[in-house]
Amino acid sequence: MKVDAARQRIMLEVAEVDADLAKLRHRRANLPEEQEVAEIDKRIGVARDDAVRADIAAQDLDREYKRLEAEVSGMRSREAHDAELLNQAGVAPKALSELQHELAGLVRRRSAAEDDLLDLMEQQEATSAEHDRAQAVVVALEAEAADAGARRGVVALEADGRIADLATRRAAIVADAPAELLAVYDRQQAHGKPGAGLLRQGRCGGCRMELDRGTLSKIAAAAADEVVRCEECGALLIRTNESGLKAGG
Template sequence: MKATPAAQQRLLDLAAADAELSRLAHRRRTLPEHAELAEAEAQVRAGKDKLVETETAAGDLDRDIRRIERDVEGVRARTEKDRSLLAGSGIGAKQATDLQHELDTLARRQGVLEDEQLEIMEQREALGMGLDHARRVLAEAEQRQTEVTERRDTAIADLDAAEAGRRRDRDAIVPGLPEDLLAAYQRRVDQGKVGAGLLRERRCGACRLELDRTFVGRLRTAEKDDVVHCEECGAILVRTSESGR
């Protein structure tokens, strides 16, 4: 394959643009904000789960408190009724005894209910502090998620702008290249390899390896418009004044 030295040197500009695009793509994949955001999202999910769990427990205790309040009110109403009957006239001794026995039972029942109510209210008070804490933790996790998302989005926007610039550079270079030279270069790029590199003295700019003296000797006798390839990696070797004699 033949190509003018100028066209071959333009491959170095193309390779530089492609190398920068590869670096930008790698940076996009490995942005630290990706891991930070995943961690922040996990903390938000955990915070929401904890808040739901705590709210559910608080709701259960609230229902228990209301149930006991209804039971206590029922006991008090029955107590008042029995006391009114006991204080009234026209009741016999047996009925009075039965009423007094029921009043004693109601008093014990009310005491048990009030003790249970006090215990549950203490649990609810403690859970209320836990609920406040869960809400605080969730709010902080959501705030961190927002901050990390904003930093991630800013970093990606910067990368988008940089990539757009490099693609414009690449698009400006490509039209000036011979089709067969560009195709040879592009085949390597499509395989995930470096397409071209500068031959500087005995070292290939694509694979960074020092080349055999015999091979370099043959290159020195090649015509300037001969398209040559590295014997180590196969990249197009571009010869310039930096390539040595």
């Protein structure tokens, strides 16, 4: 394949723009602000889980408190009833003894239950404080996420603009590139291989492999318009004054 040497060099411009585009797209896909937002989102998730756990615990404590409160209320009613019976005249001694025993037991159980109620109230206060703390963390982190998201938007917009500018520049260069060389270049790129590279100091600018003397001699002997490719990676080898080769016949 023969293509004018000057037109071959257009492929170096394509390769340079593509390299810049690849770097920009990589940066665009891995913005520090993107990672920052993701990290904050994780922390928000943890804080929300804490708040949910505290909420569930509060509901459990509330149910237990109501159950125990009803139990205490019932014991108080029974105490009042037993006390009323004790004050009645004509109670048989045995029944009186049983009532006194039952009343003493009720008082002990109610006292223990009331202590449990106090413990539950303390737990409720602690759980409520934990819920409020978790909610406050969520609110603070959401503000951080909004700030980081805004900064991410600015940086992403700037990167997208630079990518669009480079893409426009590439389209202009490609429009002037030799179709046959562009086809080779695109096939190389499609297979994840370098499309073109400058031959400099005995190395392929595509794969960075050093060429042996025999290969360099053949390239040096080739005509200036002869299309040369790297035997290692298949990239178009573009020769310039930097290649250090004598002009071919």
